[in-house]
Amino acid sequence: MQLLSLALKNVLRYRHRTWVTVLAMAFAGAIMIFYAGLFEGWMGAMETNAVSMEMGEMQIHAQGYRDDPDLYTVIPDYRRVIRQAENSGLIASPRLLGGGLAAAHENSTGVSIRGIDPRAEEQVVLLQNHVFSGSWLSATDAKQVVLGYQLARILDVRPGSEIVLVAQAADGSMANDLFTVQGVLKSVGQGIDRGGLIMGDRDFREFFALPEGVHEIVMKRADNGVLLEQATKKIAELVPDLEVNSWRELQPTLARLLDLSDVSMIIMLLIIYAAVGMLTMNAMLMGVFERIPVFGVMKAVGFSGCRLFGLIFSETLLLVTMAAVLSLALGVPLSYYFERHPIDFSFLLPESSTIAGIAFEPQWYCRVTAGSVVMPVVFLYIVALLAVLYPAWKAAVISPVKAIHHI
Amino acid sequence: MKLHVMALRTLSRNKRRTLITSFSIAFGIFLAVTFTGTGDYSYTSMINTSAVMGLGHISVAAEGYNERPSLSRWLPDMDRVRKKALMIDSVEGAYPRIMGQAMFAAGAKSVGGMFMGIDPVLEKPAHNFFLRSIVEGELFDTVDGRGAVIGVEMAEKLNLRLGKKLIVTVTDKDGELTSELLRISGMFKTGDHDADSSIVLLPLARMQQTLKYGTGGVSFVAVHVDDLRAVNRVRREINGSLTGAGNVEVLTWRQTQADLSGLIAVDRLFNYLMQLLVGLVIAAGIMNTMQMSVLERSREFGIMMAVGMAPGQVVRMVLVESFWLGCLGIVMGIVLTAPWFIYMSETGIDMSSYVGRDYSAGGVLVDPVVKIRLFRESAFFILITVFLLTMAASVYPAIRAGRVLPVDTLKDSTF
Amino acid sequence: MVTKRSMALSVCFFIALHCAVMDPVSAGEDNGRLRAREVLEKIDDLWRSSSSKARLQMEVKTEHYTRTMIMDSWSKGRDMSLVRIVLPLKEKGTVSLKNGNTMYTYLPKTDRVIRLTSGMMMGSWMGSHFTNDDLVKESRLSDDYEPEITFEGIRDGEDIIEFALLPHHDAPVVWGKIVITVRADDYLPVDSLYYDEDMILARTLTFSDVKEMGGRLIPVVLHMVPADKPDEYTELIYLQVDFDIGLPDSLFSIMQLRGM
Incomplete structure (x- = not known):
């Protein structure tokens, strides 16, 4: 206690030095907290982002549908499957899929037609937020389509x-009908852009004369705390006769690409930590080594090595605590700001929401979590205390005469 | 001169501090080189890979072709465009090509896909990814022959082998359906599922006949340049040389490959943001060091000013100190980074075990070997930025040093 | 994807009919080929008809559905034909037109004419086992194949002639070989087998139930079975045919489609 008050006195006395050291550390700490928030916002978010645009986290198909998509290869009792999915903590939306020809004016082209229940679909994916012009399908209007x-x-x-x-x-007849374009989507990935046409499920059933069954069920976890693999396994066991795949299995290249970006984010985090560590170490070393002559005098007047060591540690502790408080005061609001106002890079992607053919929300959110705040602070303490170990020990063992002539 | 000597003396007196500070500058250089370098390398390689998939760095096409690629839009006089383009500085190659949708059939099986009509005499593997990826057979040798080079996945779907016939059905320029018989002369495997299952290379002149384009009619001329930074200039020059040709569009990869362009822009933004954050931390460290060193010597400065040194000179002295610190940091940075840079630019890190060989981004196959390549501009930019950052970080401490009041500092015995 | 096979007649007729429209025999060919052409020319004489009108019934059976349709068809020369659906009511009035190499579909429900592009050629016609590609190609049999008699004599108690049609080297056709069998006495087709380039059978067409119709003897039932789905078939039955009726060219134009 006595040491602590002495340390406090020292810290207050050398006001300038204290401020210089504390401010530098606090600034570095704040940047670290901000970056950790960006890091948290990135990890998994790009994944959720890419997945939630339209793929969903998991998909169920009838056996063989993915190898050979066929109007007749349906999941017959899909309502039961959806109930089972919902009972095991998933949100599910059924989809009908078919191919056809779209024509307008003198132009015609092949299209992939998707029939959805707009209300269920909105719960699972975000395509409805990426309408370029017009509007998304409503649950009530008939004969409306949204296209790529x-x-x-x-x-x-x-x-x-x-x-x-x-x-x-489905009955072999030639389906043909007139539809009104309700909306045009932004660029959200090659498949939908070039040939995606979405309509209500009732329209689809009538058009294709397909009264029962669906081709695909897209799902996402209601609680992101549950591991994707576990959730996938759980639902797969409930519907053994159907094919259940997580998005990682559906899009292995995308999964690898996102893993790679996660790895590079981790590397960046380590680099920021290293830069902050270097700064803190430098500040601490300077702070102690430069005062060795002073410590020599103190020893000469009877201050023991042990107490000196303790004093230096206490001082460091005080400095770091001040820096930590300041960096929290600086870094946390900054992170919160970017949590509310994400870094928006949509200006780099005119009229589109795709990067590398993957649909993204072009926003990078900062995410303040316990980890993103505590880790940088703990790190500050550890680096500072480790950095001061050597000079403190040196000050403790050095002979007073040598110390006075030090430097 | 005296200031320089004094500054160097101060730096050498505080060896540890000088070393740590200049090391952090060096670390900054190392990081900046690594990040900018991997960016410069991977962007260049992605752009080049995308260019060799057909459209080139610059494509000269009929107006509206890029917006709505269709066989009903074609460029009538490819030879003129090609010759003009080849006369321009930095242009390495110009290739007339026809690209459009077609149906491919063999026996009872058929699939839809894209064909690319090329002139086998003009095409070079360096500028055509498919030629580089031929795994079986070879490219057809005549421009009006009946050879075809097909992706391995499409070959499997249609149950085709070398020498077998392939029926191509297209809608010609008048909207009439026409079919053409071709024989498989080779097969390619790029590793990209879409390309391998949907693209077929066909002889250019044969397709010109089929589509009734007449000789000289193509979808576009793909132009390759030797240096990506020349793209805009070359585009302007081509545009200039074609004035009066009407209905021609000269577009760079940024327009024809908008997806890739977006990817690069976003990645670059992230990269700069990271470098900025690290740069700020390093600058804070430098500022801290200079500030400490100034504080510690305030007594010294006080005496100097008391004996008649102008405050401006004190400020200059501190700045000169940080100038040398910056120089030292840069030298250390170069020494530290050089071996890494040489290794990375020549060998690189092979990530293929991690990402797999067939990894594509923006519809473009990405080289799984991570390498570094630094444009000269980027290198200068890094060095100058680091140096300026060092100087900027010491402006405040320098000014403070100049503001020290002689009397005050002398009173304070400790600092 | 659905589009039209514009000539219901073509399947039955054009095989026989247009094989016959051969180039003049050139010197140096062997006897088999010469004879093949002679026979085919006779068949041609027998079947030559500048125009026709027919009513057909089509039955399609697949794994997933069975459907029956009634349609009217008109044809003129080898390049013009038109088919209009009479039943079922849901599709009544749907018309498909082939004129040269271009095909159109008229959809009464939406009152639209759609011109087929290359991408739609693989589509099934009316849910049958024929594709649009079959149609366009069928009319070119004579241009694209070289006939040769491979068998003459009694087979299964019937006197027949069997032709093998081998595609010309550069002909843009998907098949490796077509084998057509006709009755030796009246040259009526019995069956035709389609092989791919590896000489693996892809589908079989059988002609049966020879009757007099429209003043001629013709097999009124045509049965098609795809080799990879032996349980499925498409069957065309002529209910009524008239030959050599004067049809104006204007009948086969887009203008006419809507008016029908």
């Missing part, structure tokens, strides 16, 4: 335009 960005350009249509769809229906 490129597709709209190929057909030369805009919201309000009419398009003709032609396809082979």
Whole structure:
């Protein structure tokens, strides 16, 4: 206690030095907290981001559908499957998939038609947030479609335009009908951009004469705390006769790409830590070594090596604590600001939400978590105390005469 | 001169401090070189890979082709465009190509896909990824022959082997359906699923006939340059040389590969943000060091000023000190970074065990070997930025040193 | 994807009919080929018809559905044909037109005419086992194949002639070989087998139930089985045919489609 008050006295006396050291450390600490927040925001977010655009975290198909997509390869009792999914902590949305021909004016092109229940779909994916013009499908309007960005350009249509769809229906007849373009999506990935056409599930069933079954069920976890692999395994066991895949299995390249970006974020985190560590070490070393002559005098007047060691440690502790408080005061609000106002890089991606053909929300959120705040602070303490170990020990053992002539 | 001597003396007196500070500057240089270098390398290699998938660095196409690629839009006079382009400085190659949708059939099986009509005499493997990726057979040798080079996955789907026939059905320029018989002369495997299952190379002149384009009609001319930084200039020059040609669009990879362009822009933004944050920490460290060193010597400065040294001179002295600190840091940085740089630019780190060989981004195959390449501009930029950062970080401590009041400092015995 | 096979007649007729429209025999060919052409020319004489009108019934059976349709068809020369659906009611009025190498579909429900592009050629026609590609190609049999008699005599108690049609070296056709069998006495087709380039059978067409219709003797039932799905088939039955009726070219134009 006595040491601590002495340390406090020292810290207050050398006001300038204290401020210089504390401010530098606090600044570095704040940047570390900010970066840790960005890091937390990045990890997993790009994944969630890419997955939640339209792929979902998991998909269920009938056996063989993925190898050979066929209008008839359906999940017959999909309502039961969805109930099971919901009972095991998942949110699910059924999809109907088919191929056809879209024509407008003099243009025509092949399209992939997707029938969805807009209310269920909105719970699982975010495509509805990426409408470029017009609006997303409503649950009540009939004969409306939303189509991909490129597709709209190929057909030369805009919201309000009419398009003709032609396809082979499940009963072998030639399905054909007029639809109104409700909305055009932003660029959200090559598949949907070039040939994606989305309509309500009732329209789809009528158009394709397919009264029962669905081709795909997309799901996501209600609670992100549950591991993806576990959740996938759990639902797979409940529906053994169907094919269940997590997005990692559906898009292995994307999974690897995101893993790689996570690794590079970890490397960056380590680099920031290293830079902060170097700064803190330098500050501490300077602070102690430069005062060795003073310590010599103290020893000469009877201050023991042990107490000196303790004093230096206490001083360091006080300095770091001040720096930690300041860096929290600086870093946490900064992080919170970027949690509310993400770094928006959509200006780099005009009219589009894709990077590398993967649909993204072009925003980078900072995320303040216990880890993103505590870890940098703990790190500050550890580095500072380790850095001061050597000079403190040196000050403790040095002979007073030598110390006075030090430097 | 005297200031320089004094500054150097101060630096050498505080060896530990000088070393740690200049090391942190060196560390900054090391990081900046690594990050900028991997960026410069991977962007260049991605752009080049995307260019060799067909469109080139610059493509000269019929107006609207890029917006809505269709066989009904074509460029009538490829030879003129090609010749003009080849006369421009930095242009390494210009290739007339036709690209469009087609149906490919063999026996009872058929698939839809894209064809790329090329002139086998003009094409070079360096500028055409598919030629580089031929794993079986070879490229057809005549421009009006009936050879075809097909992706391995499509070959499997259609159950095709070398020498077998492939029926290509396209909609010609008048909208009429026409079919053409070709024989498989080779197969390519790029590793990219989309390319391997949907692209077929066909002889250019044969397709010109089929589509009724007449000789000289192509979808676009793909232009390759030797240095990506020349792209905009070359584009302007091509544009200039074609004035009056009408209905022609000269586009760079940024327009034709907008996805890739976005990817690079975002990655670059992240990269700069990281470098900025690390740079700030390093600058704070330098500032801290200079501030401490100034504080510690305030008594010294007080005496100096008491004996008649102007405050401006004190400020200069501190700045000169940080100038030398910066220089030392840069030298250390170069020494530290050089071996790493040489290793990384020549050998690189092979990430293929981690990402796999067939890894594509922005629809472009990415080289799984991470290497470093630094443009001269980038290198200068890093050195100058680091140096300026060092100087900027010591401006405040220097000014403080100049503000020291002689009397005050002399009173304070400890500092 | 659905599009039209514009000539219901073509399947039955064009095989026989247009094989016959051969180039003049050139010197130096062997006897088999010469004879093949002679026979085919006779068949041609027999079947030559500048125009026709027919009513057909089509039955398609697949793993997933069975459907029956009634349609009217008109044809003129080798390049023009038109098919209009009469039943089922849901598709009534759907028309498909082939004129030269271009095909159109008229959809009454949406009142639109759609022109087929290359990407749609692999689509099934009316849910049958024929593709649009079959149609366009069928009319070119004579241009694209070289006939040769491979068998003449009694087979299964019937006197027949068997031709092998081998594609010309540069002909843009998917098949490796087509084997057509006709009756020796009246040259009516019995069956035709389609092989791919590896000489593996891809599908079989069988002609049966020879009757007099429209003043001629023709097999009124045509049965097609894809080799990889032996349980499925498409069957065309002629209900009525008239030959050599004067049809104006204007009938086969897009203008006419809507009016029908």
